[in-house]
Amino acid sequence: MSLVITGASLLGERTGDLYVDDAGRLVDEAPAGAETIDADGLVALPGLVDLHTHLREPGREDAETVLTGSQAAALGGYTAILAMANTSPVTDTAEAATRVWELGREAGLVHVQPVGAVTRGLGGEELAELGLMHRSRAGVTVFSDDGRCVHDARVMRRALEYVKAFGGVVSQHSQDPSLAGPTACCHEGELSGRLGLPGWPGIAEEVIVARDVMLARHTGSRVHVAHVSTAGSVEVLRWAKAQAKEDGHWDVTAEVTPHHLLLTTDLLSGYDPTFKVNPPLRPQEDVDALRAALADGTIDAVATDHAPHARHDKEHAFVDAAFGMVGLETALGVVRTALPDLSWSDVARVMSVTPARIAGLAEQGRPLAPGSPAHVVLVDPAASVTVDRDASASLSRNNPWHGRGLTSRVVHTVYAGRVTVRDGDLT
Amino acid sequence: MKHLLSIDDLSTDEIAQLFETAADMHDVQSREVKKLPALRGRTVVNMFFEDSTRTRSSFEIAGKWLSADVINVSAKGSSTSKGESLRDTVLTVCAMGVDGLVIRHPASGAALQVSEWVDASVVNAGDGMHEHPTQALLDAYTLQRHLGSLEGRHVAIIGDLTHSRVFRSNVQCLTKLGARVTVVAPPTLMPSGIGPWSAAAGFETSYDVDAVLPEADAVMMLRVQRERMSGAFFPSPREYTVGYGLTRNRLALLKPDVPICHPGPMNRGLEIAADAADAAQSVVLEQVSSGLAIRMAVLYHLLAGEEA
Numbered sequence: 001m002s003l004v005i006t007g008a009s010l011l012g013e014r015t016g017d018l019y020v021d022d023a024g025r026l027v028d029e030a031p032a033g034a035e036t037i038d039a040d041g042l043v044a045l046p047g048l049v050d051l052h053t054h055l056r057e058p059g060r061e062d063a064e065t066v067l068t069g070s071q072a073a074a075l076g077g078y079t080a081i082l083a084m085a086n087t088s089p090v091t092d093t094a095e096a097a098t099r100v101w102e103l104g105r106e107a108g109l110v111h112v113q114p115v116g117a118v119t120r121g122l123g124g125e126e127l128a129e130l131g132l133m134h135r136s137r138a139g140v141t142v143f144s145d146d147g148r149c150v151h152d153a154r155v156m157r158r159a160l161e162y163v164k165a166f167g168g169v170v171s172q173h174s175q176d177p178s179l180a181g182p183t184a185c186c187h188e189g190e191l192s193g194r195l196g197l198p199g200w201p202g203i204a205e206e207v208i209v210a211r212d213v214m215l216a217r218h219t220g221s222r223v224h225v226a227h228v229s230t231a232g233s234v235e236v237l238r239w240a241k242a243q244a245k246e247d248g249h250w251d252v253t254a255e256v257t258p259h260h261l262l263l264t265t266d267l268l269s270g271y272d273p274t275f276k277v278n279p280p281l282r283p284q285e286d287v288d289a290l291r292a293a294l295a296d297g298t299i300d301a302v303a304t305d306h307a308p309h310a311r312h313d314k315e316h317a318f319v320d321a322a323f324g325m326v327g328l329e330t331a332l333g334v335v336r337t338a339l340p341d342l343s344w345s346d347v348a349r350v351m352s353v354t355p356a357r358i359a360g361l362a363e364q365g366r367p368l369a370p371g372s373p374a375h376v377v378l379v380d381p382a383a384s385v386t387v388d389r390d391a392s393a394s395l396s397r398n399n400p401w402h403g404r405g406l407t408s409r410v411v412h413t414v415y416a417g418r419v420t421v422r423d424g425d426l427t
Numbered sequence: 428m429k430h431l432l433s434i435d436d437l438s439t440d441e442i443a444q445l446f447e448t449a450a451d452m453h454d455v456q457s458r459e460v461k462k463l464p465a466l467r468g469r470t471v472v473n474m475f476f477e478d479s480t481r482t483r484s485s486f487e488i489a490g491k492w493l494s495a496d497v498i499n500v501s502a503k504g505s506s507t508s509k510g511e512s513l514r515d516t517v518l519t520v521c522a523m524g525v526d527g528l529v530i531r532h533p534a535s536g537a538a539l540q541v542s543e544w545v546d547a548s549v550v551n552a553g554d555g556m557h558e559h560p561t562q563a564l565l566d567a568y569t570l571q572r573h574l575g576s577l578e579g580r581h582v583a584i585i586g587d588l589t590h591s592r593v594f595r596s597n598v599q600c601l602t603k604l605g606a607r608v609t610v611v612a613p614p615t616l617m618p619s620g621i622g623p624w625s626a627a628a629g630f631e632t633s634y635d636v637d638a639v640l641p642e643a644d645a646v647m648m649l650r651v652q653r654e655r656m657s658g659a660f661f662p663s664p665r666e667y668t669v670g671y672g673l674t675r676n677r678l679a680l681l682k683p684d685v686p687i688c689h690p691g692p693m694n695r696g697l698e699i700a701a702d703a704a705d706a707a708q709s710v711v712l713e714q715v716s717s718g719l720a721i722r723m724a725v726l727y728h729l730l731a732g733e734e735a
Contacts, residue, residue: 190620196535196556196595199619271536315514317534319555 002031003417008039008378010368012344018044020374024417028370037419039378042411045348047079047110047375049355049364051171051255052146052226052303053328055081055112057103059088064308064395066103066112071393072306072328073110074420077377077410080111080356080364081328085122086147092117092128094136101138109420113359116140118150118159118170125152127159134166141360144171146226147278147323149208151177156212160221169222169253169358172212174233175279180204183319187265187280195268197318200280202230209233213240216250224358225254227305229279231289238298253358255303256290258327258334263287263400273314273321274400277307291339294350301355304331308396325400329392332377333385333406340407344381374417383409393426428728430542430549434560434599442603446568448724449717455492456716466495469730471527472520473499475552479531481691481715482552482562486529489722495527495730513537514544521545527730530554535592548729556590562690563596565721567604569714570645573686578605583639585611585671586649586698589618589660593649593690598630607631609639613670615660616651636671640680647688648673651698664697675702686710 003020010016019034021027050073056064066083073081083100085091091100097114104112116133120126122145133140143163150156150172159170180200186192188199209225213236216223228234233254240252265283267275275281293299307324314321327334335347342350348365356365366372385406389399413421420427428441437445455461471490475483483499490497500520513532521528528547530538535555542549553559567577574580582601588594588610601608608630610617617632618624625632633639640646651671653664661667668674673687678700681687687699687709695701704711 188619190623193589193618193620194595194624196554196558196592196618201619271539312512312515315512317513317532317537317540317555319534319536320513 001418002034003374003414003419004030004034004036005039005044005376005378006036008042008044010044011348012043012381018368018376020414020417024374026368026370026372026374037378037412041380042378043344043381044368045344045377045379046352046365046368047377047413047415048077048332048351049359049361050078050081050304050306050328050331051142051301051355051359053081053083053306054086054308054324055083056087056308058099060310062395063310066100067107068393068395069306069328070104070107070109070112071426072326074413074415074426075393075410076328076330077332077379077413078110078328079375079413079415080113080361082113082115082142082359084146085115085117085144090117090121091115092120094129094132097133097138097140098136110415111361111364113361114138114140115171116143118143118145119155122148124148124150124155127155127162130159130162130168131166134168141166141168142171142224143168144173144226146171146173149173149175149177151208153211153215157215157219160215160219160223164219164221167360169224171224171226172208173226174205174208174212176204176207179207185276185280185319186268187282189265189283191265191268195271197268202232202282202286205230205279206232206236210236213252216252217243217247220249222251222253225252227257227260227279227303228254228290228299229260229282229286231286234289234293234298237293241298253300254298255301256294256299257305258302258331258338259325259400260290261287261294261338262334271318273316273318274325274398276318276321276323277325278323295339295342295346300350301358302331302335302350303355304328308394309398311397314398325398326392326394326396328394330387330401330406332379332410333408334401336408337406374414376414377410378412380409380411385409431560431725431729432538432542432549432551433558434563434596434603439603442564442600445564445721445724445728446571448727449568449720452723453716453720456719461492462494463492464494465727465731466490466493469495469526470524471495471497471529471726471730472525473497473529474502474517474520475499476502476532476537478503479553482531485715485718486552486722489719489726493723493726495726513540517541517545521547527726550725550729553592555592556595557592558596559592560596561718561722561725562593563600564725565714565718566597566647566688566690567600568721569688569710569717570686573710574644576605577601579607580644581607581609581642582645582647583609583611583643584647584649585636585673587616587651588612588621588649589616590652591649597647598628602629609633611636611639611671613661636677637680640677641682643681643685645686645688646673646681648699650690650692650694653694653697668697672697673699673703675700678703678706684708688714690714
């Protein structure tokens with residue numbers, strides 16, 4: 001189905017029309033008999049790419065499936081998502097990766113790119129079959145034990161070395177388990193002291209980030225730091241990026257979640273597990289440093305860490321409740337709200353172009369120009385939306401944004417020339 | 428007063444009222460027939476998600492002396508291990524028609540969360556490292572009986588502050604009542620952020636027991652768990668005792684008749700020497716009888732209703 005999108009503001013910079021042919025590519029002339037989308041007043045961006053999504057299938061289909069997660073992603077303006085490996089069974093074989101990839105193709109709403117586990121069963125000891133996952137039809141290039149840190153320096157070193165053979169990257173959940181154990185759930189500071197909640201100090205993240213950038217330099221490999229949450233990590237990254245640029249043979253990239261850009265530790269004072277997330281919400285000083293780092297490129301990308309959970313897994317005492325919050329449908333609005341001065345081309349950079357490059361997705365994050373695949377999101381920049389957790393495509397309701405006002409709204413999403421979201425609804 | 432979850436929920440007037448009622452209840456304890464009819468027909472459930480002998484029995488006796496029907500539910504490990512959520516566990520119990528739910532849980536914040544789910548009045552009998560409000564009330568009540576008003580009196584709280592709900596409730600209660608509070612612990616057993624917290628809340632911190640003891644009008648020792656050594660909180664029990672224990676020698680630093688409290692169970696020889704625990708000025712056993720009076724007062728105020 002060919003498509004004509006008229007009057008959109010391309011990256012918020014100039015008004016133009018976009019033409020999509022039957023093959024789902026952008027072309028330079030309007031195809032005959034095309035459906036027309038009037039995009040007057042809307043901003044067009046390349047479809048968003050999420051480096052960090054939890055889809056829960058296989059294993060916890062009551063919390064999310066590849067289909068419902070894809071729907072939530074499309075509603076959020078995404079055309080590609082990376083599905084984390086901590087499912088049951090874990091994505092640590094070519095077969096498991098291929099299965100997730102196939103489920104994504106069947107859903108057909110976004111490109112679902114499996115992330116492979118770094119270690120077998122996320123056990124942190126033996127390498128998973130990284131090469132076989134890469135050679136599979138899923139073509140895995142990003143590896144992560146997310147939810148757990150690859151804390152053994154020897155294992156991390158070997159993983160970084162091994163993935164060099166096929167241009168892979170290790171995405172690290174930076175949490176030194178001896179400084180922030182499994183019960184750590186509140187930023188360590190005055191509030192954790194008052195509330196009597198086990199502290200999760202920023203240093204537990206920073207020592208791993210510091211170690212990993214040195215390992216990446218030593219091995220000449222690529223490390224990606226997942227969900228950076230502290231000002232200290234930003235300082236390390238700033239230094240490391242300058243070094244990597246100078247050296248030229250290694251690389252470090254980093255992502256930040258929308259919630260770490262807007263929500264702060266004090267939300268935990270009522271012990272509401274909706275706000276329990278890993279790494280934990282941090283104080284305003286960290287939030288400010290993360291915003292600045294995203295704007296100046298020290299942090300490369302925004303990644304949702306969309307972590308759906310069944311209601312009963314959040315209805316425990318705070319320490320016992322599951323970590324995580326949903327975020328696919330709200331990510332763009334949160335970024336616009338947290339960083340209202342970020343230009344639309346910078347939004348495209350941190351939410352589409354750079355994440356696509358980090359994940360090695362050649363068809364994603366392309367310029368809105370003839371020849372590119374037609375992955376497009378059209379955003380109403382002036383809209384203000386009050387989030388309703390019950391109006392979500394996700395199966396889960398652990399939504400920290402419920403009742404909050406966010407700036408801008410995803411109106412239409414086009415994935416490979418197909419309209420997946422029209423006027424804010426799934427087609 | 429619908430629930431008692433935190434000392435923070437109480438005004439000084441409410442604390443004074445509770446103490447007044449507790450004094451009446453205290454008198455009842457010396458009678459031959461101890462039962463009052465105040466809570467006849469009311470049901471109180473003691474729901475304990477972690478082991479406790481003294482607090483559970485204290486609430487049980489307090490409820491029974493007020494003629495409530497008291498049921499103990501040992502819920503230890505019952506929720507998460509069976510896969511049931513805490514919400515389902517408490518809703519199930521409350522569906523049986525419960526007026527008062529006394530809850531002890533190893534997780535901080537559990538009592539507050541439960542109060543948002545159930546219709547019953549909830550009493551926090553200890554939530555993780557967070558609070559133990561009836562303990563703080565009984566401590567302050569006991570000290571008032573010895574010192575009169577606590578206004579301007581200096582209370583030293585010494586021990587494992589990080590892991591102590593007794594400390595967190597006491598520091599609020601005592602400062603509310605006008606006392607000057609100094610908390611003493613090695614740096615590793617001080618809660619994170621205690622600097623800004625103490626500045627905002629108006630209490631003092633120290634690493635030096637010997638400097639604090641001579642100025643104290645009351646001393647409150649906290650239990651130190653030997654298991655804490657595995658977390659590298661301090662090198663050895665011996666070193667803890669030498670640095671922070673209320674030893675026989677330190678007893679001599681105290682002004683005469685300064686009351687010594689301990690919430691129990693005591694680690695004799697670790698944080699408190701037998702000479703201190705059994706000293707004439709020790710109020711440890713009196714704390715137990717005060718505890719009954721305070722818990723009777725709390726149950727009475729929460730459950731007796733307007734007509735009482």
